[in-house]
Amino acid sequence: MKRSVFAVALNHRSQTEAWHDRFHQSPYQTPPKTPVWFIKPRNTHRRDGDTIALPSRQQTFSGGTLAVIIGQTARKVAAADAAAFIQGYALANDLSLAEESFYRPAIKAKCRDGFCPIGEPAPLKDISALEIITEVNGVGKQRWSTADLHRNAAELIAALSDFATLQAGDVILLGTPQQRIEVNPGDEVVIRAAGLPPLHNHFSTQAEAQTQPEGHATLFALGLNYADHAAELEFKAPEEPLVFIKAPNSLTGDHCVSVRPDNVDYMHYEAELVVVIGKTARNVSRGQALEYVEGYTLCNDYAVRDYLENYYRPNLRVKSRDTLTPLLPAVVPRSAIPDAQNLQLKTFINGELRQSGNTRDMVFDVPFLIAYLSEFMTLQPGDMIATGTPKGLADVNPGDEVVVEIEGVGRLTNRIVSEQQFEESLK
Numbered sequence: 001m002k003r004s005v006f007a008v009a010l011n012h013r014s015q016t017e018a019w020h021d022r023f024h025q026s027p028y029q030t031p032p033k034t035p036v037w038f039i040k041p042r043n044t045h046r047r048d049g050d051t052i053a054l055p056s057r058q059q060t061f062s063g064g065t066l067a068v069i070i071g072q073t074a075r076k077v078a079a080a081d082a083a084a085f086i087q088g089y090a091l092a093n094d095l096s097l098a099e100e101s102f103y104r105p106a107i108k109a110k111c112r113d114g115f116c117p118i119g120e121p122a123p124l125k126d127i128s129a130l131e132i133i134t135e136v137n138g139v140g141k142q143r144w145s146t147a148d149l150h151r152n153a154a155e156l157i158a159a160l161s162d163f164a165t166l167q168a169g170d171v172i173l174l175g176t177p178q179q180r181i182e183v184n185p186g187d188e189v190v191i192r193a194a195g196l197p198p199l200h201n202h203f204s205t206q207a208e209a210q211t212q213p214e215g216h217a218t219l220f221a222l223g224l225n226y227a228d229h230a231a232e233l234e235f236k237a238p239e240e241p242l243v244f245i246k247a248p249n250s251l252t253g254d255h256c257v258s259v260r261p262d263n264v265d266y267m268h269y270e271a272e273l274v275v276v277i278g279k280t281a282r283n284v285s286r287g288q289a290l291e292y293v294e295g296y297t298l299c300n301d302y303a304v305r306d307y308l309e310n311y312y313r314p315n316l317r318v319k320s321r322d323t324l325t326p327l328l329p330a331v332v333p334r335s336a337i338p339d340a341q342n343l344q345l346k347t348f349i350n351g352e353l354r355q356s357g358n359t360r361d362m363v364f365d366v367p368f369l370i371a372y373l374s375e376f377m378t379l380q381p382g383d384m385i386a387t388g389t390p391k392g393l394a395d396v397n398p399g400d401e402v403v404v405e406i407e408g409v410g411r412l413t414n415r416i417v418s419e420q421q422f423e424e425s426l427k
């Protein structure tokens with residue numbers, strides 16, 4: 001089944017208590033006002049009974065949690081109505097390396113292969129104070145209650161479905177306490193809760209042979225991968241790639257509309273070269289990286305910057321809203337693009353050139369990005385990397401026609417509509 005697994009950080013009281021002082025200092029300044037969403041992409045998905053390979057040099061921590069399984073399309077659902085959109089619940093493990101920062105997406109810590117096993121679902125009537133128990137090698141190591149979450153399942157469905165349409169089979173992980181449980185090769189971990197099938201996983205140094213995972217292809221995106229763009233947002237160019245993941249609900253195609261939320265000041269277009277992975281890539285060197293590229297396309301990585309908070313920047317509310325990622329479906333084969341690091345990118349608003357740059361100015365080039373990601377996770381055929389945007393951001397408004405273009409790759413047109421126009425088009 002194709003499904004998106006959304007997860008929320010900092011939803012357990014013990015986490016916000018532990019981070020309280022840090023969240024009043026730089027770069028955070030204030031505690032988060034909205035849920036801090038992240039995505040567990042398909043390479044992390046595993047099932048009950050699967051063996052999970054642990055990274056060799058870093059300590060991994062278990063994060064037993066409850067997964068809410070969505071039963072029907074959910075869009076702008078009020079918390080009071082959310083129960084009708086829940087098909088059931090399952091136990092899950094939001095595995096992670098140590099959480100040292102909440103400032104940028106913790107892809108390296110949370111999105112490693114196998115870092116999200118989810119058990120079999122079951123209906124449950126009341127999850128308001130469900131005890132989630134973690135046992136390692138038969139010994140109880142942790143017990144926590146969903147009563148200690150800041151937001152319950154209904155409130156999270158309401159918050160997420162406000163900007164992201166959820167589909168049947170999508171999953172929301174409710175969060176974990178600050179204290180996590182170490183897991184080591186050889187461990188048997190069982191997550192239990194009354195009324196749900198337990199989730200058993202064996203941990204090892206060896207990965208089991210994986211078939212092509214089910215689930216949506218992952219669209220990785222780069223933040224601030226052009227130094228001139230970083231400067232215009234008053235950032236320094238990054239020293240390590242800033243990777244985030246765009247949720248599938250945000251994707252649209254050529255000649256589609258993108259919705260500008262009401263009452264915002266900054267909806268920015270971003271023309272980006274997109275690399276499409278052609279074959280499974282794990283621990284690929286820079287020298288070999290291009291052999292794993294099927295071809296190239298382009299996207300417009302819209303951002304509603306009013307919604308930026310200094311947590312998991314950029315949060316899904318900024319970049320993964322419905323309709324905010326127009327993507328050209330046609331992929332130009334790698335053989336047709338002799339040098340992906342010398343392509344002109346342009347954005348036109350109502351025919352006027354507003355953004356212009358060249359892929360030669362990427363801070364981290366395509367081979368580097370493939371080598372970097374494949375060092376800690378497996379890239380699968382169909383996965384994509386949106387490589388960041390150059391300088392030249394400007395606000396767009398309902399009625400604007402936005403064209404992004406990359407020489408030799410294509411031209412992608414879309415139109416901005418207001419929320420009201422969009423709602424009317426759905427009737």
Ligand SMILES: O=C(O)C/C(=C\C=C(/O)C(=O)O)C(=O)O
Nearest residue numbers: 222223224225270313314388389
């Ligand atoms: O959103 C921001 O302000 C910066 C950012 C992401 C930027 C891009 O998507 C881009 O440079 O293409 C971030 O990760 O904070």
Ligand SMILES: [Mg+2]
Nearest residue numbers: 270301388389
């Ligand atoms: Mg971008």
